[in-house]
Amino acid sequence: MNIIVDADACPSVIKEILFKAATRTQINTLLVANHYMKVAPSPFITFLQVNAGFDVADDEILKRCEKGDLVITSDIPLAADIIAKEGMALSPRGELFDKQNIRSRLNTRDFMDTMRASGVNTGGPPPMSQRERKEFAGHLDRILASNK
Template sequence: MKVFVDADACPVKDIIISEARNFEIPVILVTSFSHFSNVKQPSGVETIYVDSGADAADYRIVKLVEKGDIIVTQDYGLASLGLAKGVIVLHQKGFRYTNDNIDQLLQTRYLSAMARKSGQRTKGPKPFTTEDREQFRDLFKQIISLEN
């Protein structure tokens, strides 16, 4: 088992790294070159840099994951592709993507995009909260302890 993180804007990387190290699970941060950092990651953490193009990180993650791995992302499209490969997919706000909820999430995203395209205003995502962090931590710990 490995944990792949869509890392460009992921606010829970520190939780993922900390909790995964407790179980000696490798973490792969996939991020664009525009987020390059010289900061040395702890052992067990690898950073893969990709082009800044749209969905470059998503495509690399899909190429690398195997059944039983974990993906952490807020991207519904990547979540859908991960589910199709038999991967556990988690949202940074602390919920698990499933085959039961992904179609509704993709449909909502599509309808919002169509509304924006026609000039309507749509609500953006709610701000990330401390409760979201704790909800993610609880879910992540639960998943890796069950799967490990």
């Protein structure tokens, strides 16, 4: 198993949790983004900067993901593609996407896109809560423990 992070929109606090987990478990972790970012010095953590552009990072993540890999992303269509490749997808807010919930999450996302396109201000997500951080860390720990 490898961990691949959709790093452009991943909060720093979640990256820190991932850096500690990668080093502790010695699981290769790749952060993919279209802008440069510093990563923790570890032989298990690498960074790949891709060109700017629509879905360039997502396409690279999808290309690199293999069965059993864990992808950290809040991008619902990317999560659906990862699940279709038999990977695992976990949002930075602690939501574990799977075959049972991804279809409804895609429908909700598409509905919200339609609302925004028609001029409705849907607002953005609220700030990340402590509960969401704990939920993320808990899911990550369970996934990593089951990988041993």
